[in-house]
Amino acid sequence: xxxxxxxxxxxxxxxxxxxxxxxxxxxxxxxxxxxxxxxxxxxxxxxxxxxxxxxxxxxxxxxxxxxxxxxxxxxxxxxxxxxxxxxxxxxxxxxxxxxxxxxxxxxxxxxxxxxxxxxxxxxxxxxxxxxxxxxxxxxxxxxxxxxxxxxxxxxxxxxxxxxxxxxxxxxxxxxxxxxxxxxxxxxxxxxxxxxxxxxxxxxxxxxxxxxxxxxxxxxxxxxxxxxxxxxxxxxxxxxxxxxxxxxxxxxxxxxxxxxxxxxxxxxxxxxxxxxxxxxxxxxxxxxxxxxxxxxxxxxxxxxxxxxxxxxxxxxxxxxxxxxxxxxxxxxxx
Amino acid sequence: xxxxxxxxxxxxxxxxxxxxxxxxxxxxxxxxxxxxxxxxxxxxxxxxxxxxxxxxxxxxxxxxxxxxxxxxxxxxxxxxxxxxxxxxxxxxxxxxxxxxxxxxxxxxxxxxxxxxxxxxxxxxxxxxxxxxxxxxxxxxxxxxxxxxxxxxxxxxxxxxxxxxxxxxxxxxxxxxxxxxxxxxxxxxxxxxxxxxxxxxxxxxxxxxxxxxxxxxxxxxxxxxxxxxxxxxxxxxxxxxxxxxxxxxxxxxxxxxxxxxxxxxxxxxxxxxxxxxxxxxxxxxxxxxxxxxxxxxxxxxxxxxxxxxxxxxxxxxxxx
Numbered sequence: 223x224x225x226x227x228x229x230x231x232x233x234x235x236x237x238x239x240x241x242x243x244x245x246x247x248x249x250x251x252x253x254x255x256x257x258x259x260x261x262x263x264x265x266x267x268x269x270x271x272x273x274x275x276x277x278x279x280x281x282x283x284x285x286x287x288x289x290x291x292x293x294x295x296x297x298x299x300x301x302x303x304x305x306x307x308x309x310x311x312x313x314x315x316x317x318x319x320x321x322x323x324x325x326x327x328x329x330x331x332x333x334x335x336x337x338x339x340x341x342x343x344x345x346x347x348x349x350x351x352x353x354x355x356x357x358x359x360x361x362x363x364x365x366x367x368x369x370x371x372x373x374x375x376x377x378x379x380x381x382x383x384x385x386x387x388x389x390x391x392x393x394x395x396x397x398x399x400x401x402x403x404x405x406x407x408x409x410x411x412x413x414x415x416x417x418x419x420x421x422x423x424x425x426x427x428x429x430x431x432x433x434x435x436x437x438x439x440x441x442x443x444x445x446x447x448x449x450x451x452x453x454x455x456x457x458x459x460x461x462x463x464x465x466x467x468x469x470x471x472x473x474x475x476x477x478x479x480x481x482x483x484x485x486x487x488x489x490x491x492x493x494x495x496x497x498x499x500x501x502x503x504x505x506x507x508x509x510x511x512x513x514x515x516x517x518x519x520x521x522x523x524x525x526x527x528x529x530x531x532x533x534x535x536x537x538x539x540x541x542x543x544x545x546x547x548x549x550x551x552x553x554x555x
Numbered sequence: 556x557x558x559x560x561x562x563x564x565x566x567x568x569x570x571x572x573x574x575x576x577x578x579x580x581x582x583x584x585x586x587x588x589x590x591x592x593x594x595x596x597x598x599x600x601x602x603x604x605x606x607x608x609x610x611x612x613x614x615x616x617x618x619x620x621x622x623x624x625x626x627x628x629x630x631x632x633x634x635x636x637x638x639x640x641x642x643x644x645x646x647x648x649x650x651x652x653x654x655x656x657x658x659x660x661x662x663x664x665x666x667x668x669x670x671x672x673x674x675x676x677x678x679x680x681x682x683x684x685x686x687x688x689x690x691x692x693x694x695x696x697x698x699x700x701x702x703x704x705x706x707x708x709x710x711x712x713x714x715x716x717x718x719x720x721x722x723x724x725x726x727x728x729x730x731x732x733x734x735x736x737x738x739x740x741x742x743x744x745x746x747x748x749x750x751x752x753x754x755x756x757x758x759x760x761x762x763x764x765x766x767x768x769x770x771x772x773x774x775x776x777x778x779x780x781x782x783x784x785x786x787x788x789x790x791x792x793x794x795x796x797x798x799x800x801x802x803x804x805x806x807x808x809x810x811x812x813x814x815x816x817x818x819x820x821x822x823x824x825x826x827x828x829x830x831x832x833x834x835x836x837x838x839x840x841x842x843x844x845x846x847x848x849x850x851x852x853x854x855x856x857x858x859x860x861x862x863x864x865x866x867x868x869x870x871x872x873x874x
Contacts, residue, residue, distance in 0.1 A: 515717070
């Protein structure tokens with residue numbers, strides 16, 4: 223979640239509230255942070271409802287389809303990844319038709335097929351990176367927020383330094399150094415992309431977890447558990463974590479969307495999932511088809527853009543619903 | 556937070572130094588992880604003497620701290636290394652001099668465009684909070700947040716550039732060659748970068764203004780008979796300028812990333828293009844300097860925004 227350093231829902235906690243004047247500036251900070259989140263369309267009810275609503279169901283259905291594409295692409299009306307329509311090339315007609323609803327790419331491959339199969343790589347990278355970042359960043363955030371003191375000071379210091387780094391450029395460097403060249407395997411390249419994006423997502427996730435943990439471990443039931451003699455590990459696991467989860471989860475949804483976008487950006491820069499016939503990803507379809515757009519054949523770019531847009535929109539929306547439903551912001555402030 | 560302004564600045568300078576140090580050490584470490592011989596990778600076509608010279612120059616035979624020290628020495632003096640191509644060597648510094656203005660211009664145009672649209676839209680929606688136009692503008696902005704700038708760029712290039720032929724879909728003209736063509740070549744890239752930012756700034760300003768407009772001093776101003784326009788621009792908008800400044804600072808990272816990618820999309824000869832070349836041609840030494848340079852730019856801008864913020868906001872100055 224590279225940009226989520228501004229999506230810290232609990233930033234106001236980090237400063238003690240003093241006099242009135244100070245409160246104002248703290249509130250402004252929080253507002254700035256909040257407004258850069260998709261949810262914060264001010265108080266306007268774009269996604270503030272606690273119910274799913276029609277938009278929410280759309281989002282769920284689309285994401286369900288995307289997951290199915292990634293797991294069992296055969297369920298969809300797809301052709302073989304290697305089958306080409308040579309007619310299209312001889313007739314120079316690549317636009318959408320009944321047989322090829324999203325059109326064909328310039329080599330005559332069916333774009334719907336490539337998009338369906340591409341879901342796997344796009345989801346693998348984005349979900350994988352976020353899960354990795356949640357495990358590490360979440361643990362760090364819980365430890366820092368729960369134990370406070372010197373551990374917190376050190377961890378927060380390190381996180382602040384990491385947050386000040388330009389993430390896309392570093393991810394580029396990672397991929398360029400560790401996984402470019404002729405003899406780099408697909409698996410290696412994908413894992414390097416996944417890890418470099420995942421590492422960059424640790425600091426924001428850790429910060430959000432920390433802020434929420436700070437708030438929840440102040441609560442009476444944590445004190446009660448402690449007075450009953452519960453061990454720290456048990457308190458974190460049973461009392462704090464379940465309450466911090468909704469915030470982490472809603473940020474994770476936004477983060478997955480962001481990484482799907484970043485995968486596209488990396489692909490355009492030649493540092494994404496490698497583009498071969500067998501390994502489509504939404505990003506590399508978009509990147510490899512973008513020169514064709516300037517020659518008047520935009521179908522590849524359109525198809526990949528649509529898939530990315532619908533998925534990111536759905537993830538943003540559901541992230542907001544989770545936040546509204548669990549009153550994440552309210553409970554933290 | 557707190558302390559004398561001088562202390563705040565000093566602390567921030569310290570932080571700046573640490574971040575710069577960590578970033579550059581990290582890149583050195585990263586590049587030392589590179590499998591194979593760095594000189595071999597950079598100039599596979601060169602002679603053995605040339606490679607030996609490069610190795611000596613980069614300190615590849617020395618331990619890492621020495622290597623880092625040598626690199627830092629070069630970097631601080633403005634020696635960013637070379638681009639090796641068969642038959643010619645160009646200094647990265649010259650390339651940066653030629654390409655950096657393009658990227659900076661693009662970022663500047665995008666930022667101006669974003670604010671020029673976001674401020675009126677923010678005021679417009681805040682005054683009509685809850686109305687149909689407000690809701691539809693907000694919903695559109697929400698949707699735009701899910702559109703990556705490169706998607707926007709490609710679609711604009713296709714519709715406006717390729718189909719309608721209103722503007723050049725790709726390419727770049729320097730402003731000192733032909734100002735009109737320069738601006739025409741920058742419209743699409745700048746708009747693609749700006750639209751996402753418009754959504755962010757507008758929503759921020761709207762939320763901020765809705766809250767400000769309920770404050771007593773606004774009622775006071777209105778009851779003195781000051782026109783609504785004046786109340787809005789002089790009284791209500793003023794406190795929000797700090798919020799916008801903060802947001803602009805936080806946005807620098809996104810903007811740099813977006814610029815690198817948009818340059819690729821529109822084939823502009825900027826820093827992003829240079830980085831892309833360095834990656835593709837495996838010019839590792841050049842890449843290391845470029846990354847350090849972008850990282851330094853990013854960190855310094857964030858630092859400046861922080862300082863500016865502290866200077867502008869009396870609450871922070873006094874706190």
